[in-house]
Amino acid sequence: MRIEKAEKLGLCFGVRRAITLLREAVREHGEIETLGPVAHNRLLVETLAGLGVRSIESPDRARGRTLAITTHGTTPGVLAEMGARGIHVIDTTCPIVRKAQNAARELAEAGFAVIIFGQADHSEVKGLLGYTGDRGMAALSIGQLDDWERIPSRLGILSQTTQTRSAFTGFAGELVSTVGPKTREMRIVNTLCEVTQAQQDAAMRLARRSQVMIVIGGRYSANARHLVEICAPLVETHLVETAEELDTSWFSGKEHVGVTAGASTPDEAVDALMARLESL
Template sequence: MRVVRARNAGACYGVQRALDMALAAVEGGGAASTLGPLIHNPQVVADLAARGVRAVEHVEDVHAGSIVIRSHGVTPAVRRAVASRGLPVVDATCPHVARAQKAAAQLGERLGRVVVVGEAGHPEVEGLVACAREAGAEVFVAACPADLPACLREPVGVVVQTTQTRAALDAVEAALRARGVNPEVKNTICSATSQRQEAAAELAGEVDAIVVVGGRNSSNTTRLADICAASCPRTYHIESPDEVDPAWFAGCESVGVTAGASTPEAHIAAVVARLEAL
């Protein structure tokens, strides 16, 4: 069985940067705490904990060592709470997320209404919402056109979670324009996300089965699995090579492998090796 890797897959710049920064904070035996999981990959988070980087839920849970702001970013209120602790701060917010937060704040201040295209409750989306609200805006979260409130009117700005698909953004924008609302749109989708989605879709149409590697709590990895499943019914989302079931590939001549932006290269290589050994 031929194993084919997607041309773009795995840990993006923002994730690798966050990992490097967190590990640098504990060099020499230091301690560090991340506010929530640094990235959405349970295996990586467990490895970080073993190396001295623990995940906590609240700023108040940190009493010593460095506080690491995770790659998804935090709200302005959490930033103030972090500063009040008087401990060293490592800001590992992905630069693309920071750009989206800035865009949300600017749109909020100038227009007074902001739609955040993304998943309600996701930490990145919570940060975007908070940035726009602190700028004085009324904020709405919409994963799809059905989530848009009927009362929405101009002026309105639109910003998007960095790991969303372009199709989701286009659908929300088109729905607004169909109502006669002409939004100011800031496309803050990360280019690495778009590249991974395009490569996954391309590969899924060329192989008999495809394996998507990454945390099940990772929105960008889950989205990759959805994209692959749309053209390849035999799509399997796994977190580790131990989950691979040879029965999945009965009669397959080729299997593709892609991975979310929170998946390190070593994890992808382990899955490829497992598939090649079948």
């Protein structure tokens, strides 16, 4: 059985950067809290918990004097609240998410209504909406926008950073053809994460030549789920959080196994998966 890793996979620079900042913060401030999990990966959250990084659900749960914002970012309102309460903020917002926040703010300030292609309950999307003031709306399909009272004259469109390129272009294209003629101006800003796009492209190429694909990543990780969505139409695909979840029956009669990993999957988890696969 040949086991092949995707050319690009696993922990992205944004999450690596956040881990480094959090380690430094723990050394300086002792135990710290993060607003939401550092990334949607249980192993990573557990490893950081061992170092003294604890996740809280909302700012009012903050017990310490230091609170870290995760790679997904947050709203300007939360940052202002922290400032007013005198809480020291360690901001690990990924620079790519920051660019998307800036795009959302600039569109809103220029008078555009802003449509964010993304999951409305995802922390990154909530943060992006915060940067649009009251001019934003999040949706994953045009159908979710039906409750528009009237089509705005100027419309901006951007994306949650980890969405797939094809899904975003499909959504934006449909908006242009259905709503576009009723607007005066439409502006589409490409806020997709290039790291995620490169991983998705590599996963697609590998899925085309594999007989089964294994995606390792958190079940609630948006980018791990997108890797599954990309591979599954091409080949049998399984999402696992740990190497122990591998089922030997998946590999019966298979000669070529492809492996990819979400952008928040720790290197150790990928290594453990490869070791278990090689032992089969």
